[in-house]
Amino acid sequence: MSTTSKSSASTTAEPPARRAGVVATTVAALAVVVVAVLLWRGVAADPDNGPVAGPLVGVMTLVLGALALVGWRTAPRRSWRVVDIVVAAVLGVALGLVFTVWNLGWSPLSNALEFFPPAKGLFVGVWLLGGVVGGLVVRKPGAAVFVEVVAAVVSALIGNQWGFATVWYGLLQGLGAEVVLAVLLYRQWGAVAAVGAGIGAGVVVGVLDTTLYYPEFSTGLKLVYGAGAVVSGIVIAGLGGWALTRALARTGALAPLASGRNAQRV
Amino acid sequence: MSPLLSARGWGWRWNARRAHAVQGLDLEVEAGERVLLLGASGAGKSTLLAGAAGLLDGGPDGTGEAEGQLLLDGVPAHEARQLAVAAGAGRARTGLLLQDPQAQTVLARVGDDVAFGLENHAVPAERIWPRVDAALDDVGLRLPRDHPTSRLSGGQRQRLALAGVLALQPRLLLLDEPTAMLDPEGAAALRDVVAERLAATGAGLLLVEHRVDLWVDLVDRVVVLAPGGGVLADGPVGRVLAERGDELAAAGVWLPGRAAVPAGRVRPRPPGGAGEVLLSLEGVAVGRRGSGAPVLTGVDAEVRAGSFTALRGVNGAGKSTLALAVAGLVPPVSGRVRAHPALVGGLAARRRRRPWGSPPPADDPAGWAPRDLVSRVGSVFQDPRHQFVAQTVADELAVGPRRLGLVGEQVDLRVAELLERLRLDRLARANPFTLSGGEQRRLSVATALATRPRVLVLDEPTFGQDARTWAELVDLLAGLCDTGTAVVAATHDVDLCDALAGATWWVGDGRLRTEVPVSAP
């Protein structure tokens, strides 16, 4: 999961930074292995999970981590231009305002769902839009993380019921989307990539929410909540984000960016 | 000595554009020269300024494709920018000021914002602050360094951006319609500051501006770019304006001493309007949303069929807020906006539902359901993009009629009529956001007309428009008044008020003063 945490440091790709890039990749690879082993042992330790669950989770983490690392290292390594960075940042700010609107709507919605709390997971997708839209619009390694983090910071700065924790959520949700885009080697930017990124972010938010806010739910309820979050990630963040990006491209606003460069000429 | 700026067969095509913005341009600007760049919309004036600022870099990851050469002191412009930064002296060859004051503020505090460019140019920290203070002083912004930029007016923001540019001591100032989005006072203040700084530093000027009348005394050479590429005319101001006046006027350039409205098109309007009363304001107070405190109280006025009303006053006095209340978009803080029977018509009980209390009275426009509102009162916002809701121009025009319950041919008929009337037929299938500023303005007016409202409320309809779009708007609004529509426009535009010669509502000091012209021209 930590493969992309060096987002800004290693994207600028100057020659002196190459060694730092190798070190970062090595550290990230080690981190993937450690996380995989921990997950394997953690899942296997619970007798309810059956004999295959542990190895399955461990191996899947290893494979995904390795793929993400390959994607990160082989990404079309052109550095971020100023316009990419500024558009990503302002996009993050705009989505942060959308988050704020959603934060306000969340309390009544959340109260209305009190009869079956795990269903709340179905509505987290709006907060995952930053990773998907950011990744698809800017098309640079690290864009998903950057946009989602900026959006989360704005949401926290304006003020919401979760305070600064929002920023950590943003970072990890962005990473969830980023890993999927990295696994796709930063070469896929269509609906599949969008849905994948939505799933990645949905898994992260499912894990975070059940760890931080609902740690005392039974495993079954946690799984229902997580599944809801993933579905929300697919529909709202994934398909919704994809549709938004396409509509944006049609307005000509994305012309300065990689996602709008080959748009229909007008 | 080589010229400061020289273009040799230079051209640029933006990504996702078929045509070149500039092509085959040959131009030389000597140090200290003051040049006004003119040309029709789309002739590539802004592109040339961006190129001179060193911001256009072709290549595989660039924003477009370049051809030919654009040199600053003999060095390609985009390299010159990087060399200036690497030199670490905090001196840029060019400084660029853009149109939108809101979009150029970088940091939260006034001093930090000016320091931004100096930091980028690697000026040592201890040398930054004296230069920041000097630059703020030069543009007449005598504010503490930690004054929040969010509290500046548009004119102040534009002067702040200019301070950020001047702090880098550029030898050539590039101004891209710097006053298009300012009120008349702000525009004059900016022009004076620029004049004063040019005199003091001897820097050159390359200016793009539609409102020639404001700047004409400041420049000594005019270059007219041809839409297809190349230079159409080049020479001293007086000669070029005299020789090319008609062409320039047709291209939308505001020329000194030349009326923008075709003679004979505008007929005098009966003062106050002889038509029936459509809307009346009774003790209305309006306030900004959120803060609650009213900015304008005790407003009594009426809007008559076929009248033109200009809503004027300084920024922040409550013009736009009052316009929103007249348009039935925001309820007044107190008092009421009453729709008269002539406007209400056969409005049934279909009103905006409220979960509490009784339904609002049928004569309260703010209480009407959106579809009832648009067939009675139309609104045109300052930024046309705010009102776009569809993917093509034709669909955009069909939205309103469909909301009224029209179907099939009736909708097509209205759409076709408006497309033709506002010269949008060629663009019927285009995405509204891809249109030029003037086209967007025409489309936003057309969308409001599609539902045939009897009252049309506009917020700064002529803001930032070239002379051609301006004349078309005046023509259109005059035609509307003639056919019985009441037009209310919040505006700074003196020419618009003169051309339509209606009543004026002056807003100021929390009050409204009505003024009817003594005699119509």
Added chain:
Amino acid sequence: MSTGLLDPGAVRPTVLARANPVAKLAVSTLLAVVLLLSVDVVTAGTAVALELLALPLVGLGVRGLLRRSAVLLLAAVPVSVLTVLVGVDSGAVLLEAGPLSVSTGSLESGAAVGLRVVAIALPGVVLLATTDPTDLGDALAQVLRISPRFVLAALAAFRVVDVLAEEWQQLGLARRARGLGGDGLLAGVRDVAGRVFVLLVIAVRRAAVLATAMEARGFGAGERRGADRTWARPSRLRASDVLVVAGGALLAATATAAGVAAGTWQLLLT
């Protein structure tokens, strides 16, 4: 020209308030990570108590703090109640109604979860309330050496918050002016989706102009030539910042020690 959404409020300049933002960030991160490790009422309760004791050092008046943190209860209280009702039961069952049940065990976990949310969020409230975004940006770029291009672009983008917030309101009015909107959930959802779309279009266009303005003032031109930008506002760590971090570490250690001593501390996932 009203107060911006992100303008910081008035703060008394105490040691904590004036500490380097990176130090404050470190403290809130440390507390969040340590408190995440276990769900127990003693650790979380001790942390909240200690944080409240440290408040006079922060420089926020009691009222200012209440105003900023009251909204936290919106998240903490429902989460506690939920955990009490649906959480895994243990100990004596006190109440039962269908799938919902209240037991001594779930009451305790409810309190623990709620307190933990508050304990994690409070340092964040202090960080946000006492830190100017510009200072945070300076510290991130100069102390943590995060790429200045990204930090400054984010700071510049924050200037757009107020403009976009205003645009959001205008977009709502403009849709009514187009005859759209009305009653019902579906209309509401379509309304919001339409506004989000136009907001993004305007945001991206504005960003392109902002990028032009920033580049024209030399932003991002030096990096590839090895010329680093300078900083008009130097930000570095001082001895007092080390003290602040040490204080935070002590707080986290004390809370965990209390939990361990009480026997309630248990590492998550084991």
